[in-house]
Amino acid sequence: MIDIDYFKRINDRYGHSTGDNVIRDVGRAIKDNFRSTDIVGRVGGEEFSVILPETKISNAIYITEKLRTNIECLVFHANNEKIKITVSIGIAEYTCNGESIESITKYADKALYTAKRSGRNRLMVYKP
Numbered sequence: 001m002i003d004i005d006y007f008k009r010i011n012d013r014y015g016h017s018t019g020d021n022v023i024r025d026v027g028r029a030i031k032d033n034f035r036s037t038d039i040v041g042r043v044g045g046e047e048f049s050v051i052l053p054e055t056k057i058s059n060a061i062y063i064t065e066k067l068r069t070n071i072e073c074l075v076f077h078a079n080n081e082k083i084k085i086t087v088s089i090g091i092a093e094y095t096c097n098g099e100s101i102e103s104i105t106k107y108a109d110k111a112l113y114t115a116k117r118s119g120r121n122r123l124m125v126y127k128p
Contacts, residue, residue, distance in 0.1 A: 001043075001047060001048070001049055001089070001090045001105070001108040001109050001111070001112040002030060002047065002048040002049070002050065002064075002067075002087050002088075002089050002112075003046060003047045003048075003087060003088050003089075003112055003116070004022065004023070004026055004046035004047075004085060004086075004087055005085075005086045005087060005088055005116070005120040005121060006086075006120070007019065007022070007023075007045070007046035010022055010083065014078040014079060014081075014083065015078070018076065018078040018083070021076065022046075022076055022083070022085060023042070023046060025074065025076070026046075026048075026071060026074070026085060026087070027042060027048065029067070029070055029071055029074065030048050030050065030067060030071075033063065033066065033067040033070060034050060034052070034063070034067075035052075037053060038050060038051065038052050038053065039051040039053075049105070049108075050064075057091070057093045057125065060091055060093070061091065061123065061125065064089050064091060064123055065123055067087075067089075068086075068087055068089055068121070068122070068123055071085055071086065071087050072084070072085070072086050072087075072121065086120060086121035087121070088112055088115040088116045088120050088121065088122060088123075088124075089111075089112065089115060089122070089123040089124070090107075090108045090109060090110065090111030090112025090113070090114070090115055090123075090124055090125075090126065091108060091111055091123065091124070091125045091126065092104050092105075092107035092108040092110075092111060092125075092126040093125075093126075107126040107128075108126060110126055111124040111125055111126040112124070
């Protein structure tokens with residue numbers, strides 16, 4: 001799970017048009033960061049989900065950390081100001097133990113909110 005940090009502040013301060021541009025460009029950066037076999041989608045608001053089939057957790061961490069730093073380098077402009085964007089990321093691993101997609105999503109979401117509570121602009125992995 002990937003969530004744009006402080007997105008409500010962006011909408012409130014710069015308007016929904018700027019917020020829409022941020023979502024579009026962050027979504028594009030997310031899509032461009034992954035393989036064509038990976039599944040990338042926007043799940044609502046400023047939150048995205050990515051499924052990395054047949055990927056070891058160590059590789060998933062490497063890939064998503066690269067994404068986080070790439071997004072951190074994006075700069076948007078509104079009202080003659082530069083807007084820096086960061087994301088928080090939560091990762092959960094499917095271990096073939098019969099977990100449902102709903103459970104994996106819940107675990108990734110828990111890791112995401114741990115990342116947010118820990119200061120944002122970071123990646124956290126769910127540990128059962």
